[in-house]
Amino acid sequence: MNQRKKALIIFAITVGFLTFVTVFGIVVTDGARVTDFSKKNMAPCLSYLFGTDWLGRDMLLRTFAGLSMSIRIGLLAAGFSAIIAFVLGVSAAVFGGKADAVISFMIDMIMGIPHILLLLLISYALGKGVKGVVVGVALSHWPSLARVIRAEVLQLKNSTYIQVAEKLGHSKIKTALKHMTPHIFPQFLVGLILMFPHAILHEAGITFLGFGLPAEQPAIGIILSESMKYLITGKWWLAVFPGAMLVFTVILFDVAGSMLRKMLDPSSAHE
Template sequence: MRQWNSRKTMVCFFVLSVAFLGAVTAAGYLFREKALVTDFSRKNLPPCFSYPFGTDWLGRDMFARTMTGLSMSIRVGLLAAVVSAGLAFLLGVLGAVMGRIADGFVTGLIDVVMGIPHILLLVLISFALGKGFKGVVIGISLTHWTSLARLIRGEVLQLKESQYIKIAEKLGQGKLNIAVRHMMPHLMPQLLVGLVLLFPHAILHEAGITFLGFGLSPEQPAIGIILSESMKYLAMGSWWLALFPGLFLAAVVLLFHLTGDILGRLLDPGRIHQ
């Protein structure tokens, strides 16, 4: 039997995970109009062949709503993770390369952001920007960069002690030139893994603040809205309204986490058999 930690197995799982997440995202686009269709003749139907996830109190197809909500969550997570990772990389490198003043500013900013609870700061930013898709993306981007920035800064400080970096400095190369030409290739694996691992945090926080009513608008079939609305009907026995969206949300978050872990192992040969 092939071991889980073999490179070929991990590559196959990575490809399958990316394909599944891509299929969910594409399904969300295909079903976004169907997710809004109401039909009172089929309301509160339990899972069946025609409606695998059942229907809600307005007769809306829960499978279509779940796929559309997950697709939106993945898009929010993707955009927020890219912006957040870019911000973390920029600040982490500048703080470690540009001297004590810049480093003190970056570390102080990291401490301030990390000192405020993520969900509270996210709600405040999202609410200040008028909620909606843009407010959620900006809020997540501005609250999730700190850990990766601290990691990048630590890596840069270690690289600065390397012999080839010191030789480049003695040859008269500028700090930014050294950072781009000599440090960036060593930082790309940490950046890519950190980018992927930001996805599950972004998705969960998007679902969390939307569940509380501070994220996306109620007209959009987001997972947080679906779960929040289903709470009113669980006592009536409509268990499918929360079960399937919740399970698929957990599956997407877990897949993102496993994908990030596998990517880290593939990019770091020393971890391949851990």
């Protein structure tokens, strides 16, 4: 089995598992809110693999519901952020001059501010909640991908077929969409997938700090934040399992991005 087939199999497995987590989390959302005080603070057992919390809620269901919420928010936020990166990255390289200077200044400025701080400010300004988190992640994670896209487009501008297209009278926008986009799409797609783990971690981070999703949502950040006060009483499972699943999910997104890069880049498939 060559490296590209191996990468395809690993990519399919990771995407399949992440899809399962997302769908299963949606299905069990209502069950994750069910309380049963007769079963509160139960340690992990065969009936409750992740144990129960102080309200008797099943931590397995709450963990998957929280992961599903984080993944969906991460996908939405990363998608918007990637679109911003694509538009600004292409515009900076294609139009050049003042447009390039302004966009490059924006990239440097946003990259100079810590992500978590910018996220907190944007989320708080928008009233927190899903809207604040999505907008905050989308507006703070695009610069790195925009810089990569800009560099790729600048290289393409010197290609013979691009110069011929311009001499034939094609507008810069038409040339960018028709001739450049197919070449930069693989980098864009890989950058989009690799943006997911950052979006998920930052969503969980600001929710943990109280600036993200509301407390009634079974989000991973909420679960971890609430479990902190019970750790000193020996209820270790309230934080260990949700935290471990969050880290595992982030790693899977990173693996999926790396495998996709290998499939799209023939030279890296034989490394």
